[in-house]
Amino acid sequence: MTRWMLKSLLLEPLMLMIAIASAASAFLLIIMFEGIFAGESEQIVAYVRNVKADVWVMQRGVSNMHMATSYLPDWKVRQVQELQSVEAVDAILYLNTVVEAGEHRWFSYVVGLDVPAAYAGPWAMSVGRDQPAVGEVIVPEVFAHMAQLEIGSQLRITDQEFTIVGLSRETFSMANSVIFINKIDMEDIMSSFDISSFMLVKAAPGVTPDDLVETIEREIDNVHALTAHQFLINDKKMAMQMGTDTIALMTLIGGALAILLVAFTIYSQVARQRRELAVAKALGATNRALYASVVFQAIAITLASVILATLVAALLMPVLSTLIPAVTLRLTVASVSKIAVAGVFVAITASLMPARQIARLDPVSAFQSGG
Amino acid sequence: MKDNSVLQAHNVLKTFGSGHTEVRAVDDVSMTLEKGELVLIMGPSGSGKTTLLSILGGLLRPTAGQVYIDGTEISSMSESQLPMIRARSVGFIFQAFNLLNALTVEENIQFPAQLIRGGSQQASERAAQLIERLGLGHRRKALPRTLSGGEKQRVAIARALINSPPLILADEPTGNLDSVSGQEVLMILHDIARDEGKSIILVTHDPRVEDVADRILWLEDGALRDRKTEQHSWVHDPVCGMRVDEWAAEVATTHAGRRYVFCAQRCLERFEANPQAYTENPSAVIDSAGHMGVDSE
Numbered sequence A: 001m002t003r004w005m006l007k008s009l010l011l012e013p014l015m016l017m018i019a020i021a022s023a024a025s026a027f028l029l030i031i032m033f034e035g036i037f038a039g040e041s042e043q044i045v046a047y048v049r050n051v052k053a054d055v056w057v058m059q060r061g062v063s064n065m066h067m068a069t070s071y072l073p074d075w076k077v078r079q080v081q082e083l084q085s086v087e088a089v090d091a092i093l094y095l096n097t098v099v100e101a102g103e104h105r106w107f108s109y110v111v112g113l114d115v116p117a118a119y120a121g122p123w124a125m126s127v128g129r130d131q132p133a134v135g136e137v138i139v140p141e142v143f144a145h146m147a148q149l150e151i152g153s154q155l156r157i158t159d160q161e162f163t164i165v166g167l168s169r170e171t172f173s174m175a176n177s178v179i180f181i182n183k184i185d186m187e188d189i190m191s192s193f194d195i196s197s198f199m200l201v202k203a204a205p206g207v208t209p210d211d212l213v214e215t216i217e218r219e220i221d222n223v224h225a226l227t228a229h230q231f232l233i234n235d236k237k238m239a240m241q242m243g244t245d246t247i248a249l250m251t252l253i254g255g256a257l258a259i260l261l262v263a264f265t266i267y268s269q270v271a272r273q274r275r276e277l278a279v280a281k282a283l284g285a286t287n288r289a290l291y292a293s294v295v296f297q298a299i300a301i302t303l304a305s306v307i308l309a310t311l312v313a314a315l316l317m318p319v320l321s322t323l324i325p326a327v328t329l330r331l332t333v334a335s336v337s338k339i340a341v342a343g344v345f346v347a348i349t350a351s352l353m354p355a356r357q358i359a360r361l362d363p364v365s366a367f368q369s370g371g
Numbered sequence B: 001m002k003d004n005s006v007l008q009a010h011n012v013l014k015t016f017g018s019g020h021t022e023v024r025a026v027d028d029v030s031m032t033l034e035k036g037e038l039v040l041i042m043g044p045s046g047s048g049k050t051t052l053l054s055i056l057g058g059l060l061r062p063t064a065g066q067v068y069i070d071g072t073e074i075s076s077m078s079e080s081q082l083p084m085i086r087a088r089s090v091g092f093i094f095q096a097f098n099l100l101n102a103l104t105v106e107e108n109i110q111f112p113a114q115l116i117r118g119g120s121q122q123a124s125e126r127a128a129q130l131i132e133r134l135g136l137g138h139r140r141k142a143l144p145r146t147l148s149g150g151e152k153q154r155v156a157i158a159r160a161l162i163n164s165p166p167l168i169l170a171d172e173p174t175g176n177l178d179s180v181s182g183q184e185v186l187m188i189l190h191d192i193a194r195d196e197g198k199s200i201i202l203v204t205h206d207p208r209v210e211d212v213a214d215r216i217l218w219l220e221d222g223a224l225r226d227r228k229t230e231q232h233s234w235v236h237d238p239v240c241g242m243r244v245d246e247w248a249a250e251v252a253t254t255h256a257g258r259r260y261v262f263c264a265q266r267c268l269e270r271f272e273a274n275p276q277a278y279t280e281n282p283s284a285v286i287d288s289a290g291h292m293g294v295d296s297e
Helices: A002-011 A013-044 A046-050 A074-081 A141-146 A183-190 A209-219 A228-272 A274-283 A287-323 A333-359 B049-056 B082-089 B105-115 B119-133 B149-161 B179-196 B207-212 B265-273
Strands: A055-059 A086-101 A104-113 A125-128 A136-140 A154-157 A160-168 A177-182 A198-203 A223-227 B005-016 B023-034 B038-042 B064-069 B090-093 B167-171 B199-203 B215-220 B223-226 B234-236 B243-245 B251-255 B258-262 B285-287
Touching: A002 A013, A002 A287, A002 B105, A013 A046, A013 A228, A013 A287, A013 A333, A046 A228, A055 A209, A055 A228, A074 A086, A074 A198, A086 A183, A104 A183, A136 A141, A136 A154, A141 A160, A160 A177, A160 A183, A177 A183, A198 A209, A209 A223, A223 A228, A228 A274, A228 A287, A228 A333, A274 A287, A274 B082, A274 B105, A287 A333, B005 B049, B005 B199, B023 B049, B023 B064, B023 B199, B023 B223, B038 B049, B038 B179, B038 B207, B049 B167, B049 B199, B082 B090, B082 B105, B090 B149, B105 B119, B105 B149, B119 B149, B149 B167, B149 B179, B167 B179, B179 B199, B179 B207, B251 B265, B258 B265
Parallel strands: A104 A177, A136 A160, B038 B199, B038 B215, B090 B167, B167 B199
Antiparallel strands: A055 A198, A055 A223, A086 A104, A086 A154, A086 A198, A125 A160, A136 A177, A154 A160, B005 B023, B005 B064, B215 B223, B234 B243, B251 B258, B258 B285
8 A cells, every 4th residue: 555655656756746845845934944043042142152151150140141131249250250269250241232333223232341351252253353442342244244334434332432343253143243342331331330240250270160150159149150051051041932932933834834735735646546546445445544545645745845845955054144144044953853743743634634535435436437 | 145155135225315316226136146156237327237236345335135245244344344345355347447557567466465464475476376367477567557458457357356355346347448358358257257266247238248157137227137047038130130139129020920029110110111121031030939040149
């Protein structure tokens, strides 16, 4: 039965290719949604992932950076610096706010650096300086390109003008870019002085991040310390939560489209094979066996569609990332696995409609020309 | 049930519709088919032949009556039990061949074997035997669309035999074939009944089949009659030469003490206009006692 169904599919290669291509386009849509989500989720936490801290220290009750507010008095920074387990501390003052350049506006992480910052500043530069002086700003290269900015151009953060002195790489995201200014300017913007938001701490040689967390929390009052690894997990979780609903809706739409396309294909296939299915039924095939065969056809088409969509996505994503640098795309194993699971659901759901056709098939119709 | 009977039908009734629109497609049919017997079912279009065949093969449930295949009553079986009976006990041969287009000759023949548990294991060997026996050795890997009508029907016969069912039901197996291929298929079916002891019911309009049949049953308006027991049923119209069923003929006359039957009123009129012109052919006459001349069929 399985061989028959598979060979029946291959009997009309053009129809099969159209069916696979149609379903693949729906799966490609889902993969692209997932790719944008995965890419943007990665990019939102780019700062936390790339700076070279072992431990992050913040206000008690805060456990991530994305959309969070944390205040630490500078004297606590000095307390941490004096700990024997600590090699270095970079303190940043941080704000989520809108950056304006002409008609362009971006929601950004604005990081106030205590210059010279050893490792809290941009980790990859395209051009210019990575340490901003007062009145200066370092912006993402993509950001500058889209707003037609260059070194020396002006932009506005809240009500203050800044001059671009450096263009950084890997710091742009559609949702949240990373901008670097001097901590003194940030204190002016926030009208708050002698404070920091986060301490980025490096452990002394031989001290593990976990030990350092324990030491800081024991020695310094009212702070929360987390290893960089845990801090990244927390931040990513928060970022993912904020986009999950939208992506779930998009995936649902793409999935529904895939179900419709595969269902239509299988329904058409069953309609075309109606007479042969009736013959098989007359010869002794059970409804269950025929239905299993139709499900097999649906799974075969869906699997081929998922593979095709994945291959096209793998080829398309690098090209799209080059053509549209504002969009960060990632094809992850998790995304592909999710699509494969969705594919099985799609195949089974798409087979439900033809199942009714099969159950109602009259084997007597095999005697079509009888008297 | 008789020990040697493969099929028994008792008072089988099948109606469609209800009230004043009710149609009796099969009307109180009873019949028995012995092992190795080849029985024809003939009758006009719409007489219920296919409906009867479908009921006998477990494809259609009768409104009343019982059908037994190999001693098992199939008319009371559930829908889930019938497919196995069809796969194991009945071989179907269709007028339109009904081969599965995507499968090769060999795969088509083996198809019913895959529908029964453990059937696939011996199917290859049995299929190979059938392929050789039916002269399909050179077409083993061919797809149905490349086969001639005669080859397709031979594949269908092999497919019907793959599970060695005791009963073969053939619906107009020569209907789509030329005379040579049709004759060939008939001889194969005859040999299957004679050599393998298969019981065959053959629904047909083809008069050539009568030569190989053990019995002929006539179905009209859903009711069955045995015709082979009635002697000299076929004669030729003395005017046009057409074969006429003496039993069913309504146009007849007596001339010089002998009875003549005609296909139509027009032939009778021509005969009566000049009887001498037609009475020299003895094959066309039946004497007044109802006996045929020397060329009777």
